[in-house]
Amino acid sequence: MTGRTPRYQEIASALLAEIRAGRWAVGDRLPIETELSERFEAGRHTVREALRILTQQGLILRRAGLGSVVVAAEPPAVFTHSVGSLAEWMRYPPETFRETLHGGEVTADRALAGVLKCPPGRRWFHIASIRRADAHAQPLGWTDIYVLPKYAAVIRRRDHGRTPVHEQIARQFGEAIDHARLDVFAGRLPPEMAGPLEAEPGCPTLVMVRRYFGLRSGLFEITVTTHPEGRYVYSMDMRRELRVAPA
Secondary structure (H helix, E strand, C coil): CCCCCCHHHHHHHHHHHHHHHCCCCCCCECCCHHHHHHHHCCCHHHHHHHHHHHHHCCCEEEECCCEEEECCCCCCCCEEEEECCHHHHCCCCCCEEEEEEEEEEEECCHHHHHHHCCCCCCEEEEEEEEEEECCEEEEEEEEEEEECHHHHHHHHCCCCCCCCHHHHHHHHHCCCEEEEEEEEEEEECCHHHHHHHCCCCCCEEEEEEEEEEECCCEEEEEEEEEEECCCEEEEECCCCCCCCCCC
C-alpha cells in the first residue's frame, strides 16, 4: 500500500477549497460531471464519488434537472444523539428544546390517520414546534405532537419546551406509561416545513414517530419529528454480551 490519497478525495478537496474561496458561491451550480471529468482528467465514476462526499458534508445538493447546487461554504455542524439505552431512544437530550409555533384541536383525516395509525375521525390536540439545540444555530427538525384533547393544558406549562410531553402528562394528569413504540423511516421534506427549517423542499429526511400508551387511556400521545438530511445523527453503542459457561 502506498498510502496515496484516493483521486476522488483529491477532487472533493479541490472543490471544497474553491467553495471556501468563493469561486462557487451559495446558490451557484457546479460544472456538470463531464466538464469536471475533463478538468480533473478523471472518470465520471471518480467525479461522482467526489460529489457524493461534498453532498454528505452538506456543501452541495444534487437534484435531477438542477445538477449540483452549492448550499453551504462550510460543512454544517451535525447534532449527534448518543443512545445507550432504550429509554434514551424515547426522549431527546436535555441540551435540545422545542420552540412551540402553534397548537389547536384537529380531527384526523385519512392522510393524517395513516401517519398516526389511528382511526379516521379521531380528535387530537396538535402542537407544532421546531426542535432546536442550545449550541446549534440551524433547527434540528420539525416536531408535530398529538395528544388526547383532555391533556391539551400541557402546552401552557412553563417547562413545556424543555420536558418531554409524555413526562408532563404523567406529572400533571397522573397518566402512567405502560409502553411506547418507535418507528424510524426515511422521507422527503414537505414544502411547508422547508422555510422554518432552512432546508430545501423535498430533501431527504429522517422521520421518528413515537407512540406512548398509558395504563388508563391507551394511546395518549404521538410525536412525529422530521429531521432534514445532515442535521441529526443517532449513535448507539452495542456490546456483545459475554456469558461464562458453567464449570
